[in-house]
Each structure stands twice: as C-alpha cells, then as structure tokens.
Amino acid sequence: MLETDRNQLHKLVEEALPELDMVIGWGQSTDSFQTTPVFVRDAKQISQLTLGPFCSQNLTGYLVKPPALDAAPKEGAKPIGICVKGCDSRSLVALIQEKFLTRERVRIFGIPCRGTVDWNKVGKLVDLSNVKSATVEEDVLVVDDSQTTHRIKLEEVLARKCYGCRYPNPLIQDVTIGEPATPRSTSIESSYRDVDRLDAKPLEERLDFWQSELDRCIRCYACRNACPLCVCQDKCIIESREPRWLTQRVGIPEKFLFHFIHAMHLAGRCTGCGECERACPMDIPVTLIKEKLNKIMEERLGYSAGLDVEAVPPLLTFNPGDTEI
Amino acid sequence: MRIGVFVCSCGTNIAGTVDTKRVASEALSFADVVYATNYMYTCSEPGQQEIQKAITEHGLQGVVVAACSPRMHEPTFRRAVEKAGLNRYMFEMANIREHVSWIGTDKEANTRKALDLVRMAVAKLRFNAPLFSSKAPVNKRLLVIGGGVAGIQAALDCAEGGMDVVMVERKQYIGGKMAKLDKTFPTIDCSSCILGPKMVDVSQNEKITLYAASQIESINGYIGNFTVDIRKKATYVNWDACTGCGACVEKCPSKKAEDYFNEGLGQARAINIPFPQAIPKKAAIDAQFCRQLNGKKCGVCAKICPVKAIDFEMKDTIVTEKVGAIIVATGYDLFDYSVYGEYGGGRYPDVISGIQYERILSASGPFGGHIRRPSDGREPKDIVFISCVGSRDASVGRPYCSGICCMYIAKQAILTKDHMPESNSYVFYMDIRSPGKNYDEFVRRAQEEYGVQYIRGRVGKIYQRGDRMVVQGADTLLGVQVEVEADLVVLATGVESSSGAGELAEKLRISYDQYGFYMESHPKLRPVETNTAGVYLAGACQGPKDIPSSVAQGSAAASKVQSLFAHDTIETNPQVALVNERNCIACGKCIQVCPFGAIQWKELRGGIKKAEVLQTVCQGCGVCNATCPPKAIQLQHATDNQILAEVNELCA
Numbered sequence: 001m002l003e004t005d006r007n008q009l010h011k012l013v014e015e016a017l018p019e020l021d022m023v024i025g026w027g028q029s030t031d032s033f034q035t036t037p038v039f040v041r042d043a044k045q046i047s048q049l050t051l052g053p054f055c056s057q058n059l060t061g062y063l064v065k066p067p068a069l070d071a072a073p074k075e076g077a078k079p080i081g082i083c084v085k086g087c088d089s090r091s092l093v094a095l096i097q098e099k100f101l102t103r104e105r106v107r108i109f110g111i112p113c114r115g116t117v118d119w120n121k122v123g124k125l126v127d128l129s130n131v132k133s134a135t136v137e138e139d140v141l142v143v144d145d146s147q148t149t150h151r152i153k154l155e156e157v158l159a160r161k162c163y164g165c166r167y168p169n170p171l172i173q174d175v176t177i178g179e180p181a182t183p184r185s186t187s188i189e190s191s192y193r194d195v196d197r198l199d200a201k202p203l204e205e206r207l208d209f210w211q212s213e214l215d216r217c218i219r220c221y222a223c224r225n226a227c228p229l230c231v232c233q234d235k236c237i238i239e240s241r242e243p244r245w246l247t248q249r250v251g252i253p254e255k256f257l258f259h260f261i262h263a264m265h266l267a268g269r270c271t272g273c274g275e276c277e278r279a280c281p282m283d284i285p286v287t288l289i290k291e292k293l294n295k296i297m298e299e300r301l302g303y304s305a306g307l308d309v310e311a312v313p314p315l316l317t318f319n320p321g322d323t324e325i
Numbered sequence: 326m327r328i329g330v331f332v333c334s335c336g337t338n339i340a341g342t343v344d345t346k347r348v349a350s351e352a353l354s355f356a357d358v359v360y361a362t363n364y365m366y367t368c369s370e371p372g373q374q375e376i377q378k379a380i381t382e383h384g385l386q387g388v389v390v391a392a393c394s395p396r397m398h399e400p401t402f403r404r405a406v407e408k409a410g411l412n413r414y415m416f417e418m419a420n421i422r423e424h425v426s427w428i429g430t431d432k433e434a435n436t437r438k439a440l441d442l443v444r445m446a447v448a449k450l451r452f453n454a455p456l457f458s459s460k461a462p463v464n465k466r467l468l469v470i471g472g473g474v475a476g477i478q479a480a481l482d483c484a485e486g487g488m489d490v491v492m493v494e495r496k497q498y499i500g501g502k503m504a505k506l507d508k509t510f511p512t513i514d515c516s517s518c519i520l521g522p523k524m525v526d527v528s529q530n531e532k533i534t535l536y537a538a539s540q541i542e543s544i545n546g547y548i549g550n551f552t553v554d555i556r557k558k559a560t561y562v563n564w565d566a567c568t569g570c571g572a573c574v575e576k577c578p579s580k581k582a583e584d585y586f587n588e589g590l591g592q593a594r595a596i597n598i599p600f601p602q603a604i605p606k607k608a609a610i611d612a613q614f615c616r617q618l619n620g621k622k623c624g625v626c627a628k629i630c631p632v633k634a635i636d637f638e639m640k641d642t643i644v645t646e647k648v649g650a651i652i653v654a655t656g657y658d659l660f661d662y663s664v665y666g667e668y669g670g671g672r673y674p675d676v677i678s679g680i681q682y683e684r685i686l687s688a689s690g691p692f693g694g695h696i697r698r699p700s701d702g703r704e705p706k707d708i709v710f711i712s713c714v715g716s717r718d719a720s721v722g723r724p725y726c727s728g729i730c731c732m733y734i735a736k737q738a739i740l741t742k743d744h745m746p747e748s749n750s751y752v753f754y755m756d757i758r759s760p761g762k763n764y765d766e767f768v769r770r771a772q773e774e775y776g777v778q779y780i781r782g783r784v785g786k787i788y789q790r791g792d793r794m795v796v797q798g799a800d801t802l803l804g805v806q807v808e809v810e811a812d813l814v815v816l817a818t819g820v821e822s823s824s825g826a827g828e829l830a831e832k833l834r835i836s837y838d839q840y841g842f843y844m845e846s847h848p849k850l851r852p853v854e855t856n857t858a859g860v861y862l863a864g865a866c867q868g869p870k871d872i873p874s875s876v877a878q879g880s881a882a883a884s885k886v887q888s889l890f891a892h893d894t895i896e897t898n899p900q901v902a903l904v905n906e907r908n909c910i911a912c913g914k915c916i917q918v919c920p921f922g923a924i925q926w927k928e929l930r931g932g933i934k935k936a937e938v939l940q941t942v943c944q945g946c947g948v949c950n951a952t953c954p955p956k957a958i959q960l961q962h963a964t965d966n967q968i969l970a971e972v973n974e975l976c977a
C-alpha cells in the first residue's frame with residue numbers, strides 16, 4: 001500500500017512541479033531508517049520523496065522560518081508545494097489564520113497518517129547504531145540490526161501525540177494521497193489522557209515530575225526552533241536583553257520560566273503537532289505542557305487551534321464582555 | 326540614580342498601624358536611596374516643600390512617596406517634583422494606606438509589607454525614564470447621550486455657552502421619563518408645563534443637533550477628539566418632510582400596537598406620534614404592527630400623507646459625528662413588578678405600576694386624566710399604594726433605596742384626593758424617606774391634610790375578591806395583620822439601571838456597578854466625572870435620582886465640559902504603548918487585540934512592515950504588551966523591566 005501511495009505522490013508532484021517553486025517533502029535520510037526534509041525543485045529529485053510512518057517531521061515550519069521563504073512573496077512568485085500529515089495541516093491552518101501565509105501561497109499534498117514512529121522508543125528495543133534496514137509490513141515495524149531481525153508492533157512505538165490524534169487526515173489540502181485514516185481518538189477525554197494522568201497526581205508529585213524533567217533541559221532551544229508557530233526567530237524574548245525577562249543562569253527557575261513562556265506564547269495557538277517534543281535531544285515531554293493549555297482552551301473556551309482558517313484564536317482578540325477569561 | 330524616599334504618617338491614618346519612622350530609616354539601605362524621611366502629612370504644603378527642598382539639597386533624581394492611593398495624590402506629588410525641576414514621571418508612589426494600614430492591625434506585619442511596597446517602588450523607579458506629553462487639539466463639540474431632563478439641561482447649558490451639541494435619544498421623542506409624569510413633587514407643578522418649554526428649546530436651538538430614534542453604534546478616540554457612529558433607526562417616515570400633522574395616525578387601520586408611552590394601558594396605532602407635545606413631533610412606524618411592512622396590503626398612511634413622507638423602504642443609517650466631550654444621561658428603567666408574584670402585577674389588570682398610574686392621572690393619558698381602573702373603566706374608590714417594590718430588597722437583587730418612590734406615592738395620593746374627594750388612599754410603607762427641601766413637609770401634608778392612611782408594614786399577598794382586590798399585610802406599629810379591600814393597587818416600582826446600560830458602558834469604556842449604574846470618578850469629589858477622561862455623567866444613569874438632582878447634575882456635567890472646552894488643546898498622556906521596531910516581528914497580534922484601534926501598520930523602506938501606536942488613541946491598557954510575543958511593544962511607565970524589577974524585589 002505504501003508503495004502505491006508513494007507512486008501516486010511522485011506522479012502528482014511530477015504533474016504539479018512546473019507550476020510550483022518547489023515541493024517540500026520527506027526523503028530517506030542517510031541512516032537508512034529516519035527521514036529528512038527534501039526540497040524538490042527539479043523533476044530528477046522527485047524519486048527521493050517518500051511517505052509513511054517514518055515521516056515524523058512537521059515541514060510547515062520551513063514555510064515561515066529561516067532560511068526564510070518570503071511570507072509576502074514577490075508578485076508572480078510561484079506557490080510552494082508542501083506535504084502534510086493531519087497534524088501538520090493544522091499548523092498550516094494556524095499560520096494562515098495569523099497571516100504568516102496566504103492560502104494561495106501553498107499547494108498542499110495531503111497525506112492521511114496512521115501514526116509516526118518515535119525512534120527513541122525503538123531505540124530502547126533495538127541498537128539503532130547498527131540498523132541495516134527498517135521497513136514497515138502492515139502494522140509491524142521490521143528492523144534488521146545486522147544480527148537479528150526485530151519485528152515490533154507499530155502501535156507500541158508511535159510518537160506520544162499519535163495516541164490521542166483526532167485529525168489524522170489533513171484538514172486543508174489540494175490533493176490527497178491514499179485512503180483516509182481512522183482517528184485513534186474522537187473525544188476530548190481520549191485526546192488528553194497523559195494530561196489527565198498527570199493532573200490526577202498530587203501537587204507535590206507534579207512539581208517533582210516537572211522539576212526532574214525540566215532539570216535535564218540544556219536550553220538548546222531546539223523545541224522552540226522546531227515549533228512552526230514560534231515565529232519570533234532571533235527576537236525571542238528568551239534571549240532578549242531589553243526587556244530582560246530571563247538571565248542566562250542555568251537553574252531550574254530559568255528553565256521553568258523558559259518553558260512556560262514558550263507554552264504561554266502558544267496558548268490557543270498550539271496545534272499539538274509534537275515537533276517540540278520530537279526535537280528535544282533530552283527526551284523531555286515538552287508538548288505535555290502545551291497539551292494542558294490546549295485542554296483548558298477546549299474545555300473553557302471551546303477552542304481548538306488549527307481547525308478553521310476563518311476562526312479567531314480566543315487570546316488573539318479582545319472582547320470586554322467575555323466572562324470566560 | 327539618586328533616590329529620595331518620603332514616608333507619610335497621614336496623621337494616625339498610616340502611623341497608627343505602620344512604623345513609618347522605621348520604614349524611612351530602613352529605606353535608606355535600598356539601592357540608590359540617598360535620602361529618606363518621615364513626615365506627618367506629606368501632601369500638605371510644608372510636606373511638598375520638604376520634598377522640593379530635599380531634591381535641591383541632595384541632588385535627587387527620583388522620588389518615592391509612600392502614602393495613600395495614587396488615585397488622589399499622584400498628580401499632586403508629580404506637580405511638586407516637577408516644580409523642583411524633575412520630570413514628573415521620575416516619581417513613584419507606594420500605597421501604604423489603603424493597601425496596608427487600613428486593612429491590617431498587626432503593626433509588625435504592616436511595617437514589613439510597607440517596606441516591601443517601598444522597596445518595589447524604588448526598584449521600579451530605577452528603571453523610570455522621563456516622559457513628555459504632547460498637545461492635541463480639542464474639538465469643542467459635545468455629545469449628549471439621552472434626551473431626558475438631565476440630558477436636556479446639560480445640552481441647553483452648553484448650547485447657551487456657545488458650544489455645538491449633538492443629542493442622541495434612543496426613543497422617538499425626548500423628555501424621558503419626566504415627559505410621562507403628570508405632576509411633580511413637592512410643588513405639584515405640571516410636569517409637561519415645566520419640561521415642555523425646555524424640550525422646545527432643544528428643538529429650536531441652532532446649536533443643538535438632535536438625533537431621536539437613534540442609538541450609539543460605536544465610540545472611538547479620546548478626550549477632545551471622539552469619533553461617534555450613530556445609528557439612526559428606520560422610522561419609515563422621512564422626518565425632513567413630516568410635519569407632524571397626524572393625519573396618518575388617524576387613518577392607520579392597525580390599532581392594536583403597543584402603546585409604550587402610556588405604559589401599555591392603551592393601544593396605539595402602528596404609525597404614531599406618542600403624545601401631543603412630542604419633540605420632535607414626527608410620526609414613526611412600529612414595524613412589528615405595521616400591515617404594509619408585514620406583507621399585507623395597506624399603505625394607507627402613504628396615501629394620506631400630504632407631504633409624501635412615508636418610506637416603507639427606509640433602512641437604518643449610520644452617521645458619524647466628531648465631538649470633544651460626552652455627557653451620558655441615559656436615565657433609568659423601572660423594576661419589573663411581575664417579579665413579586667404575590668402582588669399579582671401583570672396578572673391582575675387593576676394592580677398597576679406607579680408610572681402607569683402617572684399616565685392615568687395625566688390629561689394626555691389613556692383616560693384623558695380621569696382616574697379609571699384598567700379592568701372595567703370604573704372610577705376606583707379605595708386605592709392602595711405599596712412602596713419598595715423592587716427597592717431595599719436583597720432577595721430580588723435590589724438592596725438599594727430608589728429614593729423617589731416615597732415621594733411619588735405621596736404625590737399620587739394627594740392627586741387622587743384632588744381628583745376624587747370621596748376616595749380613600751392607603752400607603753403600605755417600610756420607612757418614609759423624604760430628605761429633600763420641602764419633601765418631608767409634603768409627605769406630612771398627604772397624611773394630615775389629605776387624610777392618606779399610612780400603614781407601616783409589608784404586604785404579603787394581593788388577591789381578587791369579586792371585582793375588587795384584597796391587600797393583606799402587616800401593620801408593624803400596631804402589631805396586627807391588616808386587610809384592605811381596594812379597587813386599584815399601585816405598586817411603587819423602584820429604579821433600576823437603563824436597559825443596555827452595560828453595552829453602552831463598554832462602548833464608552835466607563836465602569837458600572839453590579840446594578841448597571843455608571844460609576845462616578847469619586848463618590849464625593851468627582852461626582853459627574855468618569856474614569857474615562859472626557860466622559861461625564863448626569864442624572865439617574867449614575868444612580869436613582871429625582872428631578873432636581875438630575876437637573877443639577879446636568880448643569881454640573883455641562884460646567885465640566887465648559888471648563889474642558891475653555892482650552893484649545895489638551896496634554897496627551899505619555900503613558901502609552903510604544904513599539905521597539907527593532908524587535909517587532911510584524912505578526913500583527915497587537916493590532917488584532919487592541920480594543921481601541923490604536924495600532925496600525927507602518928511601512929519602512931523596502932516594504933518592511935512594523936506595528937505603530939497612535940499615541941493619541943492609545944489608552945495605555947497594556948493588552949498589546951501582554952499579547953506581543955517578543956515584547957517589542959512596551960507600555961511606557963509600566964514597562965516589562967519596571968514590572969520585573971518590582972516582582973524581583975518582592976520575590977527576593
């Protein structure tokens with residue numbers, strides 16, 4: 001099935017490429033199992049494009065982040081093609097809502113998603129440094145580490161975000177590749193199980209949890225850089241001296257403040273794509289902080305980010321009569 | 326920075342529960358503090374001179390006064406430091422009275438808290454920078470919202486002073502509640518005889534532009550320069566042509582329209598001029614009842630109208646007016662008597678409200694000034710008045726006294742006796758509140774000369790017996806239950822805030838209390854000002870009020886406007902948002918959230934976009950600053966660095 005979908009993607013990209021500036025998609029990385037972003041400008045590159053459960057990256061950040069593509073392109077500029085999964089498409093919606101992109105600026109190749117692999121999880125079962133090949137057979141991940149062939153159920157090694165995913169199919173797209181996927185979750189309750197599990201613990205335990213998690217943070221800002229909606233770039237308040245919110249001191253208070261400022265700046269904007277957590281080299285569940293805020297947004301304000309291009313995020317408007325804030 | 330700290334004892338107000346001497350001496354150890362002292366009354370003239378002397382002698386560059394709320398005396402001290410050569414924004418105030426001495430009695434704890442507040446003020450001051458006002462021109466036109474007696478008085482006073490006035494009235498006519506009254510207490514002079522000429526003055530004064538049947542759509546701008554959009558509601562009659570001849574009203578076949586002016590006691594035509602002295606005397610169609618507008622064949626009015634003023638296609642229109650000041654005189658509404666189910670208001674036709682009785686008494690009312698029962702048109706003999714219906718009753722959410730009911734009941738009882746010498750009037754009351762000039766004498770006259778029977782006690786129940794009403798209540802002075810059979814019961818419905826008061830307040834950006842009455846700036850010393858500069862209050866929109874007080878407030882608000890308009894320019898407030906263009910990422914979120922439309926795009930060379938604050942429109946609320954992710958937009962005098970400095974001190 002993957003093969004058929006890949007061929008369809010190649011065919012559709014080939015047809016569209018002459019009208020496009022480029023197509024951003026996933027390609028095989030050098031280590032034989034992970035994918036890497038590829039920027040297809042030439043028909044010869046099309047064969048590099050791939051899809052499937054290894055394509056974990058949310059590519060939409062490349063549309064607004066450096067090496068920046070102009071948010072306001074020059075007149076007559078060709079649109080950019082981009083491959084998106086369900087979760088990635090919500091980032092596009094949010095970026096369009098906030099006018100960082102126009103809908104016409106992008107040609108969207110929508111790819112229904114059955115979950116992406118979290119290699120950190122696989123790494124706990126397999127020595128990733130010796131992997132010869134990794135393939136997917138139906139719902140089984142087959143990894144050959146040159147000694148044994150491991151057969152791992154895909155469902156056991158998916159990214160954390162995938163288990164509560166309500167939108168596996170792109171919400172905004174020009175073409176679809178393959179059959180629609182079935183959502184793993186259909187309700188608020190089943191989408192925020194990790195948040196609920198943590199919330200059920202007493203305050204001290206929660207504090208301990210976050211202290212031990214965030215203590216590992218090295219403030220590399222990979223989470224921030226990976227987030228497609230963290231659009232401040234080199235103006236980020238975290239590194240600003242004027243105003244000076246944070247010093248460069250390495251301490252838990254500074255790490256807390258950084259992560260909570262990051263989360264607050266995404267309140268009502270975060271689409272839960274999980275890029276921050278995927279990018280974290282220290283394996284900190286940083287998306288969980290945003291998930292908590294997302295849950296509050298849904299429960300209190302009935303708002304979920306990245307679903308509707310026309311909607312106004314509740315914290316990006318001012319209504320004096322609002323009784324919920 | 327060289328900082329001086331002045332700790333006020335405020336007599337014993339602060340010194341009673343705060344060790345002000347210790348606060349001063351410990352403040353000397355704070356960073357940059359080179360001088361600190363304690364004074365009995367820092368706001369007094371010698372107190373201010375003390376500050377000025379210290380500025381010169383110790384070369385102070387910034388001053389902290391630890392005293393009362395900045396609400397009252399911050400301007401005082403700013404002026405004082407300015408006179409001594411400092412910029413007025415190199416001053417900070419720590420509130421150790423309302424926030425400390427008045428709320429706790431533990432002197433040790435209070436002193437610690439006072440020290441914390443002073444430490445925070447010093448920390449903030451270290452990040453202060455001189456700020457400078459600019460000047461903005463004053464548009465010397467006034468907007469009066471509401472055409473009741475308070476608004477009329479304000480408009481006439483200002484027009485008299487040569488100012489252009491725009492009056493907006495939501496109803497089809499001006500005059501407000503007073504226009505519905507028959508006589509007024511305590512002089513029993515005819516309401517329309519004293520109000521009528523003022524209404525005529527409004528319509529004839531060239532300085533006054535009247536928009537009746539109109540509402541405020543939106544208000545933007547600031548003191549001296551407001552832009553107001555007014556929605557002129559479709560009346561389906563071209564008022565420029567209408568002469569008020571009334572031919573259309575006479576011929577209108579739809580005779581079952583709601584008679585709002587007569588409080589539902591009669592029925593009006595779908596096209597109507599509410600009362601003979603109405604200003605403006607123009608007809609308007611009630612779309613709900615008009616046959617033509619409801620798809621039936623009619624158009625009688627259009628055929629009969631001699632000047633062809635009827636326009637069934639008319640739509641609401643928006644007109645824009647620019648003004649420099651606004652007087653809000655939107656008045657009040659009356660409590661819904663049906664809330665008290667036990668009184669049967671709304672269920673029994675002969676249980677009516679005070680304002681309905683007022684219409685019955687009026688010669689222009691539904692019965693031509695003859696007292697009749699609504700049920701059968703019979704003249705009543707026994708009439709019971711019940712006071713405090715929706716006043717002084719926390720159980721219906723109206724714990725306040727409406728202030729006017731005791732008086733209007735006495736008036737109505739006197740008038741009843743005048744109309745029908747054989748009648749008997751009874752008044753059930755809780756207390757009699759008559760604290761006005763000649764008011765108490767008036768109530769006594771009702772009791773002594775007119776034989777009105779006052780029964781002190783609450784009514785428990787009203788029910789029908791035959792064609793009469795039985796009023797059951799307690800006489801708490803005699804300690805007995807009483808039962809009075811009456812032909813007519815008048816419920817003295819209390820005052821509540823005008824419908825839509827809250828929405829208008831949001832548009833005006835003025836505050837209102839839990840009952841919807843607008844908040845004055847200071848309950849004693851700034852009674853007609855609001856906390857939004859350039860917006861003033863008059864009449865019952867601020868709280869229940871009788872006619873003399875409403876008129877007095879109308880004149881008071883007018884005098885405030887006149888003193889504002891005596892200047893050609895006003896100083897703008899420099900405590901507004903400012904964009905640091907270097908940090909602005911042009912995300913536009915500030916533009917999206919600004920409640921005042923004070924931020925716009927600015928294009929730099931090369932088409933680079935940045936946000937820009939319109940200094941004169943910005944109200945300094947700080948929503949943009951809270952929203953801006955890289956904090957490129959900063960509220961002057963409350964910058965992130967200043968607030969962080971305070972927080973750091975508090976957490977240190």
